[in-house]
Amino acid sequence: MDGYSRRTVLKSAASAALVGAGGVASPSGSALAISLREVGYFRYSIGDVACTALYDGIWRKDHAEGFILNASIDDTKAALTSGNLADEFVTIEFTQTMLEVGGRTVLIDPGTGGQWVSSAGTMLESMEAAGRSPSQIDTILISHFHPDHIYGLMDGMTDAPLFPDAEIVVPETEYRFWTDQQVFTRLPVEWHGLARRIQGTFPRWSNVTLVGDDAEVLPGVRTLSTPGHTIGHTSYRVSSGGYDLIVAGDVSITPALFVANPGWHIAFDADPVLAEQTRRRLFDQVSADGSVIAGYHFGFPNAGRLHVDGQGYAFEPFNIAERA
Numbered sequence: 001m002d003g004y005s006r007r008t009v010l011k012s013a014a015s016a017a018l019v020g021a022g023g024v025a026s027p028s029g030s031a032l033a034i035s036l037r038e039v040g041y042f043r044y045s046i047g048d049v050a051c052t053a054l055y056d057g058i059w060r061k062d063h064a065e066g067f068i069l070n071a072s073i074d075d076t077k078a079a080l081t082s083g084n085l086a087d088e089f090v091t092i093e094f095t096q097t098m099l100e101v102g103g104r105t106v107l108i109d110p111g112t113g114g115q116w117v118s119s120a121g122t123m124l125e126s127m128e129a130a131g132r133s134p135s136q137i138d139t140i141l142i143s144h145f146h147p148d149h150i151y152g153l154m155d156g157m158t159d160a161p162l163f164p165d166a167e168i169v170v171p172e173t174e175y176r177f178w179t180d181q182q183v184f185t186r187l188p189v190e191w192h193g194l195a196r197r198i199q200g201t202f203p204r205w206s207n208v209t210l211v212g213d214d215a216e217v218l219p220g221v222r223t224l225s226t227p228g229h230t231i232g233h234t235s236y237r238v239s240s241g242g243y244d245l246i247v248a249g250d251v252s253i254t255p256a257l258f259v260a261n262p263g264w265h266i267a268f269d270a271d272p273v274l275a276e277q278t279r280r281r282l283f284d285q286v287s288a289d290g291s292v293i294a295g296y297h298f299g300f301p302n303a304g305r306l307h308v309d310g311q312g313y314a315f316e317p318f319n320i321a322e323r324a
Helices: 006-015 031-039 073-082 123-129 147-153 172-179 181-185 189-204 255-259 272-289
Strands: 041-046 049-061 090-101 104-108 139-141 167-171 208-211 216-218 221-225 234-240 243-247 292-294 303-309 312-317
Touching: 031 041, 041 123, 041 234, 041 243, 049 123, 049 234, 073 090, 073 255, 090 123, 090 234, 139 216, 147 189, 167 172, 172 181, 172 189, 172 208, 181 189, 243 272, 255 312, 272 303
Parallel strands: 104 139, 139 167, 167 208, 243 292
Antiparallel strands: 041 049, 049 090, 090 104, 216 221, 221 234, 234 243, 292 303, 303 312
């Protein structure tokens, strides 16, 4: 490769900016897209906003009846195969979005913190590879309070805050639900530990800011209510130079399953019917507007565009041709 190591080439590709989000890609699953996980980050731009996808890892989830409420394991395997994914398990990847906007470094959802599955928890290493440290994060935007999105805020043993100097912006509806002392009567017992951990941390932190729907949290960055996955699930719209990025959190997870089949209901959704309505509404809007979308569980890199494909949608991630 003309004197370039493989890692040098991948770093060069990972650092290349797609100005104005104009370089939408070939289909997902390219060799480079897979190899970029080794580097840990992928840069692109939305107008004047520098964006970085940070890789946190992967969960190879065993198949289980009831994981998708209205589809069988055979249906799931067939969809995974159609999406060029292995069908012996469900591939769920974790990717955070980091922004440089308004003179601030912003992290949207801080990841698993290595406390969800053993094969995830590399976000801080990815951040370091991208040239940032936790102390340089000025603002953290939270989409919702599921553990794979917030455990990266706190030490796994002591619950001490890992970003004590960053402003933590939280959707008010989500915060009120999880910090309500009566929440235990509304949650399955398996979620009680999460609720106790939330109640033992967030209310004690002085750097938490509550926001409502359609609130400007930073210049060009607004909240977007996308409920269903949780009661207060919130996406973020980033606008610059006539371009929009929707950081969609868990409106959908693995695209081969829930983007291609937006009517499928995942067991993790608090309100599966509302989640489907939200998903279809947002995907119709993103497809029509030509906006960029970034999904937390969309694979790596996790940003690209959607288009209508039959009864569902297809996700086309950003990609960069490998070069020496």
